[in-house]
Amino acid sequence: NAGVTQTPKFQVLKTGQSMTLQCAQDMNHEYMSWYRQDPGMGLRLIHYSVGAGITDQGEVPNGYNVSRSTTEDFPLRLLSAAPSQTSVYFCASRTGGGNEKLFFGSGTQLSVL
Amino acid sequence: ELKVEQNPLFLSMQEGKNYTIYCNYSTTSDRLYWYRQDPGKSLESLFVLLSNGAVKQEGRLMASLDTKARLSTLHITAAVHDLSATYFCAVIYAGNNRKLIWGLGTSLAVNP
Numbered sequence: 466n467a468g469v470t471q472t473p474k475f476q477v478l479k480t481g482q483s484m485t486l487q488c489a490q491d492m493n494h495e496y497m498s499w500y501r502q503d504p505g506m507g508l509r510l511i512h513y514s515v516g517a518g519i520t521d522q523g524e525v526p527n528g529y530n531v532s533r534s535t536t537e538d539f540p541l542r543l544l545s546a547a548p549s550q551t552s553v554y555f556c557a558s559r560t561g562g563g564n565e566k567l568f569f570g571s572g573t574q575l576s577v578l
Numbered sequence: 579e580l581k582v583e584q585n586p587l588f589l590s591m592q593e594g595k596n597y598t599i600y601c602n603y604s605t606t607s608d609r610l611y612w613y614r615q616d617p618g619k620s621l622e623s624l625f626v627l628l629s630n631g632a633v634k635q636e637g638r639l640m641a642s643l644d645t646k647a648r649l650s651t652l653h654i655t656a657a658v659h660d661l662s663a664t665y666f667c668a669v670i671y672a673g674n675n676r677k678l679i680w681g682l683g684t685s686l687a688v689n690p
Contacts, residue, residue, distance in 0.1 A: 507682040508621075508666070523677070555620065565609060565670055565678060569620045 467491050471556050471570035478546040478577045486541040486573050488556030494568070496559045497539040501525065501552040502572075508555070514539055546577045580605045580671040584681035591657045591688045599652040599684045601667035609670040610650050611678070612641050616663045624665075657688045 469490045478484055490497065498513035510523030514533040528550060530542040539558075543550060556570040581604040591597055601610070612624040625634040627643035627650060634641050638661065640653045650667055664685045668678045 505682065508668075508680040510677060513677075557621075566611065566623050566626055567621075567678065569622075571620045 469556055469558055469568050469570040471554075471573055473573060474571065475574045476576070478543075478575065480547060480577060482546050483542070483544050484546065485543075486554055486556075486575075488539045488541065488570060489537050490539075490556075490558040490568070491537065492558065492560075492568065493536060494558035494560050495536070497533065498523070498557050498567075499529070499531065499539070499541045500555045500557065502555060503552050511541065511554075548577045551575060551577045580607065580669060580679045582667060582669050582679050582681040584665075584667055584684050587682060587684060589684055589686045591654070591686065593658055593688055593690055594656050596656065597654050599654070599665055599686075601650040601652070601669075601681055603648050603650075603669045603679070605648075605672075606645075607648075607669045607672060608645075610643055611668045612650070612652055613666045613668065614663045615666065615683070621666065654686075659688050659690065662686055662688045 472487045495516050499511040500508045501511055502508050509525045511525055511529050512523055512531040514520045517533050517536050520531050520533055533539050554573045557567040559565055559567050583602045585600050610627045613621045614624050615621045625641040630645040632643045638655045643650045664683045666683045667681045671677045671679050
């Protein structure tokens with residue numbers, strides 16, 4: 466049972482580079498989301514999706530794009546990386562309806578130099 | 579807007595001692611979660627509390643919810659080193675697509 470799979474686990478970028486963080490889940494969850502975790506700031510929601518073709522912004526969406534073409538995949542794109550985007554990124558998913566228990570991926574440690 | 583406050587943010591405990599972590603939230607909510615995060619790892623769901631007076635226990639951890647006081651507690655009994663981790667509470671925000679609002683986490687270190 467793979468659950469939520471995130472790749473890569475570690476990434477170093479130079480300022481201005483672009484990249485995509487991959488997230489896939491095999492639990493047929495409708496809801497998927499991306500968080501960033503920074504020391505002293507807790508978890509902050511970047512973007513989320515309630516189903517294929519539907520995405521919306523969270524608390525800190527600037528500098529990030531998402532799309533949801535399938536139920537399984539929810540990639541996060543950094544178009545022009547900035548040092549402020551250095552963080553640990555988590556993808557999470559859950560079923561729809563009233564069950565909001567989130568299942569998290571293993572995280573991506575991103576450093577932007 | 580819903581705010582979630584945890585205290586303490588840092589806790590150093592001796593093995594065998596009892597302690598409590600508190601999670602306060604600012605507006606009405608119908609669901610509260612506790613998660614655990616080991617250093618450098620992902621988050622794992624511990625408890626889901628659905629109603630006033632709900633109590634859940636697993637091993638040395640017991641969580642409770644008082645919706646009238648807007649307070650949840652995570653009680654640790656006879657702490658052991660394996661419980662060293664960061665514990666987060668998260669509360670459903672009833673408006674705005676039922677987003678989870680997170681506390682900042684309590685970093686717990688259990689020392690011999």
